[in-house]
Amino acid sequence: MSTLAVGIAVLFFVVGIIGIVFPIIPGIGLIWLGMLVYGFLTGFENLTPAFYLGQAVGVGLAFAVDYAANVWGVKRFGGSKAALWGSAVGILFGVLLFGPFGVIIGPFVGALAGELLAGGSPSRAVQVGIGTLVGFVGGTLLKFAIATVMIVWFFTVIL
Numbered sequence: 001m002s003t004l005a006v007g008i009a010v011l012f013f014v015v016g017i018i019g020i021v022f023p024i025i026p027g028i029g030l031i032w033l034g035m036l037v038y039g040f041l042t043g044f045e046n047l048t049p050a051f052y053l054g055q056a057v058g059v060g061l062a063f064a065v066d067y068a069a070n071v072w073g074v075k076r077f078g079g080s081k082a083a084l085w086g087s088a089v090g091i092l093f094g095v096l097l098f099g100p101f102g103v104i105i106g107p108f109v110g111a112l113a114g115e116l117l118a119g120g121s122p123s124r125a126v127q128v129g130i131g132t133l134v135g136f137v138g139g140t141l142l143k144f145a146i147a148t149v150m151i152v153w154f155f156t157v158i159l
Contacts, residue, residue, distance in 0.1 A: 005041035006158070009034040013151055020143045024100040028062040031147055035154050046157050058150045065142045073135020074111055079128035086114020087132050107132040 012034025019027025032055050039047045070091070074084050087107040094106015108129040115125035 002042050005038045008041065009038040009154070012037065013147075017144075017147060020140060020147060022100050023066075023103040024095060028059050028143060028147060028150075031150055032056065032059050035150075038154075038158070051153075051157060055150055055153070058146050062143050062146045065139050065146070069135040069139025069142065070107055070132060071135070073131035073133070073138070074128055075131075077128050077131025077134070078124065079111055079115055079131060080118040080120065082114040082118035083111040083120070083125075083128045084114070086110035086112070086117070089114075090132075104133065104136055107136070 012030050015025060016027045016030035016034065019025030019030055021027075035047070035055055036052070039045075039052070070087055071084060074087050079087075087110045090106035090108065090110020090113075091103065092106070094102030094104075094109070096102065098105045111132045112125045112129040115128045116122065120128070
């Protein structure tokens with residue numbers, strides 16, 4: 001085990017965890033990349049293809065959580081299909097228009113607009129928009145849990 005390799009991996013992990021909160025940074029992906037860099041620096045000492053495949057499943061699960069949490073939030077708060085589409089479009093354009101906070105603002109505004117276009121009342125549209133925020137917070141907590149499992153597994157294997 002190389003101290004330099006561990007330090008570099010930990011740097012990736014820290015930035016990755018920050019990326020979970022500020023989704024403009026690819027959080028979970030950076031955590032996996034830190035493990036891959038560690039592998040290259042140590043000749044893949046103790047890190048098998050099965051380990052990396054398992055970690056890739058964690059990355060995929062985190063991406064699925066992002067999508068599912070948003071859908072859950074919109075549906076749970078009574079949103080229409082138009083609100084779901086608005087939320088999805090809001091994620092894409094939110095980052096472009098509002099920078100890092102666009103991942104939060106975009107889905108809210110998109111769901112709100114979608115619900116209004118579908119004929120929902122303004123109060124219902126706001127409620128659906130709030131559902132995207134609830135979904136975002138729930139998804140963020142789940143991604144923290146996934147990241148924790150990934151990192152603990154990494155250290156269990158290398159130590």
